[in-house]
Amino acid sequence: MSRPSADLVVLGDCNPDVLVTGDDVTPSFGQQEKLVDGISLVIGGSAAITAVAAARLGLSVALAAAVGADPAGRFMLDQLSAEGVDVEAVVVRDDMPTGMTVALSRGGDRAILTALGAVASLTAADVPASLLAGARHVHASSLFLLEASLGPGLAGLFTAARAAGATTSLDTNWDPAGQWTSEHLAAAIGATDLLLPNEAEALRLSGALSLDEAVAKLTASGARLVVKLGERGALCVDGPVRHRVSLPPVIPADTTGAGDCFNAGLIAGLLDGMELPRAAALGCAAGALSTAAPGGTASAPDRTAAVKLAATASITAA
């Protein structure tokens, strides 16, 4: 049986988050026990959160990722399936644990501990060619976490997807190793239609001292660029045309996954034929709404809620 084609194929990290919430979530060593407001097990991994957020917005979505043959991997597969995400291309490794994150969250800030496990084993060869060939858009998340595995083949996957008529986007997210540069990264940036860093990442990826300089460097390949600016919204760069897009700031309960939900909204808008700033407004709406509840996907909105809030966005030439 041939696989039904997806609007969106997401490549990258898939792991549960153990989310610890409260005013004081700082651990005390010396075998001290502290009580916190809540601890929950939720969908984590930038790629998995983006996939769920896009499915909530009505896209048909497939995820390509790697988990272990353990309860944490089963949890992710069950949760993603319940959200309508196609997990047939999520590889289950018998010899590795599923990646796990512990996030200590106090409102607008969080500390994160991650064990990568199977996350860092996904290679380009694990991504079925038929899945890419049928996709309208291919998005890759967390390249630095998968640098040694997916890194070498990502530019080739983007090139193949674009040759088959899809558009592509890349959100590298943060580089825990602090390197911010590699041959594979440069090739992937050169091969994608759209790059989606936040402001701190844009500066580090480009080695620039100002956002203006970062924009010039990151768009040299001809890629479009959207820089996420937290509560200040986003900056859209399409050739010489720049727009600032924003919504009134909200006080977040937890910002985990805001960038991933933003990506999902932006991609949904572009696949609907919107111009980049209008699509970014849908991204801002999805990002802002996602901060209302702890975890990456608990308050990721449906299309009606995102469209309603996006209609109130301010879009100005920058």
Ligand SMILES: Nc1ncnc2c1ncn2[C@@H]1O[C@H](COP(=O)(O)OP(=O)(O)OP(=O)(O)O)[C@@H](O)[C@H]1O
């Ligand atoms: N406090 C807020 N008020 C309104 N909108 C917000 C707020 N925080 C985030 N957003 C929206 O969500 C988008 C993405 O958030 P952010 O800039 O934090 O991305 P990120 O740093 O990539 O996030 P992540 O940590 O999930 O990778 C922003 O561009 C903005 O539109």
Ligand SMILES: [Mg+2]
């Ligand atoms: Mg991000």
